[in-house]
Amino acid sequence: MKVLMFGWEFPPFNSGGLGTACFGLTRGLHNQGADVTFVLPVANPSMKADFVRLVSAEVSKGMKKIGVNSIIQGYMTSEEYNSEYSQSVLKYGKSKNKSIYGKNLFEEVRRYALKAGLIAEHEDFDVIHAHDWMTYEAGINAKKASGKPLVIHVHATEFDRTGDNPNQYVYSIEKQGMREADEIIAVSNLTKNKIVEHYGVPPEKINVVHNAVDFNDNKFEEETFKIKETDKIVLFLGRITIQKGPDYFLYAAKKALEIDPNIKFIVAGSGDMERFMIEKAAEFGIADKVLFTGFLRGKDIDKAYQMADLYVMPSVSEPFGITPLEAMRNNTPVLISKQSGVSEVINHCLKVDFWDIDQIVNKMIGVLKYRELSDTLKHHGSLEVKKFDWNDPAKKCMDVYKKMMNKNIGDRIG
Amino acid sequence: MIGLVNVCFYFQVHQPSRLRNYSVFEIGKDHDYFDNKKNREILEKVAKKCYLPANNLMLYLIKKYPEFKISYSFSGILLEQLEEYSPETLHSFQRLVDTGNVELLDETYHHSLAFLYSKPEFKEQVKLHKKKINKLFNYKPKVFRNTELIYNNELAQYVENMGYKGILSEGADHILGWRSPNFIYRPAGTTKIKLLLKNYRLSDDIAFRFSNQGWPEWPLTTGKFTNWVNAVNGNGNTINLFMDYETFGEHQWSSTGIFNFLRNLPKEILKHPDNKFSTPSEIIKEFEPVEELDIPHIISWADVERDLSAWLGNKMQQSAIQKTYMIEKNVKKLKSPNLLNDWRKLQTSDHFYYMCTKWFNDGDVHKYFNPYDSPYDAFITYMNILADFNKRIEKEVKINVRK
Numbered sequence: 063m064k065v066l067m068f069g070w071e072f073p074p075f076n077s078g079g080l081g082t083a084c085f086g087l088t089r090g091l092h093n094q095g096a097d098v099t100f101v102l103p104v105a106n107p108s109m110k111a112d113f114v115r116l117v118s119a120e121v122s123k124g125m126k127k128i129g130v131n132s133i134i135q136g137y138m139t140s141e142e143y144n145s146e147y148s149q150s151v152l153k154y155g156k157s158k159n160k161s162i163y164g165k166n167l168f169e170e171v172r173r174y175a176l177k178a179g180l181i182a183e184h185e186d187f188d189v190i191h192a193h194d195w196m197t198y199e200a201g202i203n204a205k206k207a208s209g210k211p212l213v214i215h216v217h218a219t220e221f222d223r224t225g226d227n228p229n230q231y232v233y234s235i236e237k238q239g240m241r242e243a244d245e246i247i248a249v250s251n252l253t254k255n256k257i258v259e260h261y262g263v264p265p266e267k268i269n270v271v272h273n274a275v276d277f278n279d280n281k282f283e284e285e286t287f288k289i290k291e292t293d294k295i296v297l298f299l300g301r302i303t304i305q306k307g308p309d310y311f312l313y314a315a316k317k318a319l320e321i322d323p324n325i326k327f328i329v330a331g332s333g334d335m336e337r338f339m340i341e342k343a344a345e346f347g348i349a350d351k352v353l354f355t356g357f358l359r360g361k362d363i364d365k366a367y368q369m370a371d372l373y374v375m376p377s378v379s380e381p382f383g384i385t386p387l388e389a390m391r392n393n394t395p396v397l398i399s400k401q402s403g404v405s406e407v408i409n410h411c412l413k414v415d416f417w418d419i420d421q422i423v424n425k426m427i428g429v430l431k432y433r434e435l436s437d438t439l440k441h442h443g444s445l446e447v448k449k450f451d452w453n454d455p456a457k458k459c460m461d462v463y464k465k466m467m468n469k470n471i472g473d474r475i476g
Numbered sequence: 477m478i479g480l481v482n483v484c485f486y487f488q489v490h491q492p493s494r495l496r497n498y499s500v501f502e503i504g505k506d507h508d509y510f511d512n513k514k515n516r517e518i519l520e521k522v523a524k525k526c527y528l529p530a531n532n533l534m535l536y537l538i539k540k541y542p543e544f545k546i547s548y549s550f551s552g553i554l555l556e557q558l559e560e561y562s563p564e565t566l567h568s569f570q571r572l573v574d575t576g577n578v579e580l581l582d583e584t585y586h587h588s589l590a591f592l593y594s595k596p597e598f599k600e601q602v603k604l605h606k607k608k609i610n611k612l613f614n615y616k617p618k619v620f621r622n623t624e625l626i627y628n629n630e631l632a633q634y635v636e637n638m639g640y641k642g643i644l645s646e647g648a649d650h651i652l653g654w655r656s657p658n659f660i661y662r663p664a665g666t667t668k669i670k671l672l673l674k675n676y677r678l679s680d681d682i683a684f685r686f687s688n689q690g691w692p693e694w695p696l697t698t699g700k701f702t703n704w705v706n707a708v709n710g711n712g713n714t715i716n717l718f719m720d721y722e723t724f725g726e727h728q729w730s731s732t733g734i735f736n737f738l739r740n741l742p743k744e745i746l747k748h749p750d751n752k753f754s755t756p757s758e759i760i761k762e763f764e765p766v767e768e769l770d771i772p773h774i775i776s777w778a779d780v781e782r783d784l785s786a787w788l789g790n791k792m793q794q795s796a797i798q799k800t801y802m803i804e805k806n807v808k809k810l811k812s813p814n815l816l817n818d819w820r821k822l823q824t825s826d827h828f829y830y831m832c833t834k835w836f837n838d839g840d841v842h843k844y845f846n847p848y849d850s851p852y853d854a855f856i857t858y859m860n861i862l863a864d865f866n867k868r869i870e871k872e873v874k875i876n877v878r879k
Contacts, residue, residue, distance in 0.1 A: 409850065410852075412853070413849065420501060423500065424856060424860070425853075428500070434794070434795040434855075435852060437791050438792050438855075442836075
């Protein structure tokens with residue numbers, strides 16, 4: 063099985079779960095015997111993976127090589143991108159190595175899509191697999207150029223990212239992708255239902271493939287965490303955007319501190335609500351209790367999980383949510399919102415409605431106060447998370463590929 | 477050995493007093509722990525689906541077949557709820573007892589695990605139960621059954637000293653070995669009390685497998701069941717069919733045909749001239765123990781393990797129950813009926829059962845009977861309530877010291 067895959071990011075250059083998922087999935091597909099060519103807007107030498115062939119849309123034949131460092135992140139809204147762009151210009155100016163390309167996210171998406179058609183003409187593959195809206199047009203163009211079937215993989219919809227206030231342009235791209243695709247993969251039933259409800263797609267066209275998590279062994283000694291001598295630690299880790307509910311985390315922090323002042327709240331990540339969060343913490347008078355780390359990568363992520371007594375994911379709308387699995391893998395108890403895809407598949411965690419601040423605090427205090435609760439969650443959680451191996455979703459993707467190929471052959475004969 | 481086969485029915489009738497969704501913010505402020513609205517709703521539902529129709533059927537069967545006999549064990553917590561939410565159901569149970577064909581057993585009033593943590597508390601709860609049964613039914617039980625058929629030698633010895641003639645437990649394979657549950661045994665270290673063991677295969681055929689279409693014996697007919705009963709003839713004295721009363725209409729819905737099965741069973745059983753129905757006390761009077769049975773380790777009727785793991789299998793459960801019994805001395809010193817009553821209602825085994833993580837992956841029968849979304853929620857709620865209760869105790873102790 064040869065797969066031409068379009069993705070917007072790949073570790074270590076990822077802004078969140080999309081890159082992590084693409085990494086895990088391509089490795090799982092490799093184990094299943096698939097041969098994956100992964101097309102990125104920009105490939106970087108530091109992206110190393112022996113299980114997938116990474117191709118940059120930048121250097122494809124007939125195209126002019128433009129730049130090397132992209133500031134484009136998969137989850138950015140267009141407005142965000144513009145502000146990052148101007149910051150980048152200020153920071154890097156017109157230095158040779160760090161030149162910026164593209165003024166606008168949509169322009170980049172379109173350029174990427176154009177190149178995708180050219181790449182498809184030169185590559186040999188059986189199916190096309192495109193991840194999230196930035197690559198849907200690329201997938202469609204590749205399908206047009208090759209006649210091969212297309213599956214689009216919905217890791218998030220515009221409704222998740224924007225809190226039910228979608229950008230119409232993105233929405234129309236998503237809708238077109240869903241229409242042109244032969245099959246759709248959704249990362250949860252929650253997302254499948256959203257696609258049916260907001261995009262009018264027949265449910266039979268949508269395959270639910272839950273994400274998984276990678277297992278690596280970054281162990282840190284307890285004593286490296288000096289802060290833990292006096293304080294319990296509650297962690298938020300994710301993009302600081304409306305979708306992830308960081309504001310609910312902060313409201314919960316304020317209430318929890320009224321019950322137990324010896325808690326430190328760590329906010330790891332970056333995003334457009336960062337300033338709001340810092341200002342709000344100050345307004346609440348808890349600026350000394352809420353610590354911001356900025357965006358973390360690699361080992362630092364595992365370190366943050368292991369340091370925490372509780373990981374909280376209060377997402378307002380979370381199509382899947384790999385981070386709770388990462389926390390469980392690091393033997394950390396988790397509290398997640400019921401408005402997440404991952405809550406469909408894990409039991410050994412605490413679940414709340416994201417808006418129910420009192421319940422968030424109630425359960426948070428329970429974990430911090432009762433060792434026996436924390437121990438039981440850790441014990442069962444670390445066993446449960448072992449079920450989430452990327453081979454399983456990879457197998458399900460292979461089934462979708464086979465289904466499309468059979469249909470494609472059938473169509474041609476018929 | 478040729479002889480009669482006695483069919484001995486015992487039904488457990490219990491509903492816990494479920495806890496309210498009590499949050500950390502209420503500690504020290506609100507001392508109302510029980511979800512009376514939910515408790516009423518559930519009791520009314522179970523009364524309608526199970527207790528009332530099953531009682532009517534039992535009354536009919538006793539009238540039609542004067543040889544038909546059954547026994548019940550009610551938890552005190554259930555009886556309180558019947559008095560408050562469904563007097564009609566209580567009356568129908570009273571009418572059944574008045575027929576003289578119904579035996580009542582004693583148990584701990586609060587359906588607790590007290591025997592494992594405090595013998596004095598256990599004894600007091602059994603006394604409370606005895607008093608309640610006497611008051612509501614004008615009846616003095618002679619046979620004891622412990623919560624969830626939890627049992628060992630020590631319990632039998634203790635209960636013998638309290639004057640009981642018989643005790644029930646589970647005919648678990650790992651304690652019986654080659655022996656049969658269809659005989660009477662003498663508990664090790666006792667001289668008078670007799671032990672009746674549940675025939676779990678035949679009991680569970682009705683209680684658990686009746687509506688299971690994947691079971692090769694489905695559908696279970698009275699004819700088929702009676703053949704299994706008759707097969708014991710000559711190789712046992714009694715077939716002890718012990719089960720939750722909620723089997724009829726609640727665990728096995730009416731649509732499965734469970735009531736029809738029960739309606740036709742006595743006629744079918746009594747077709748064979750060697751068969752009859754007996755209550756535990758009658759069995760004890762009629763038969764002597766075939767041998768002594770040594771059960772040093774605790775057994776129960778729960779799950780495949782037949783042990784305590786459903787209530788005490790994880791750290792949360794162990795800690796919650798230890799912390800509950802740890803305060804016994806202080807609670808009792810204060811002599812406050814309110815505090816004592818709340819403390820005892822917190823001992824009901826169901827609260828700890830809800831914290832069980834054993835089957836949480838499979839989502840089977842246990843989820844159906846669990847008012848919480850997860851065992852973790854059950855633990856947090858319980859511990860919040862216990863924290864408030866402890867504050868009340870501390871406050872009262874301080875006042876008493878000043879006095």
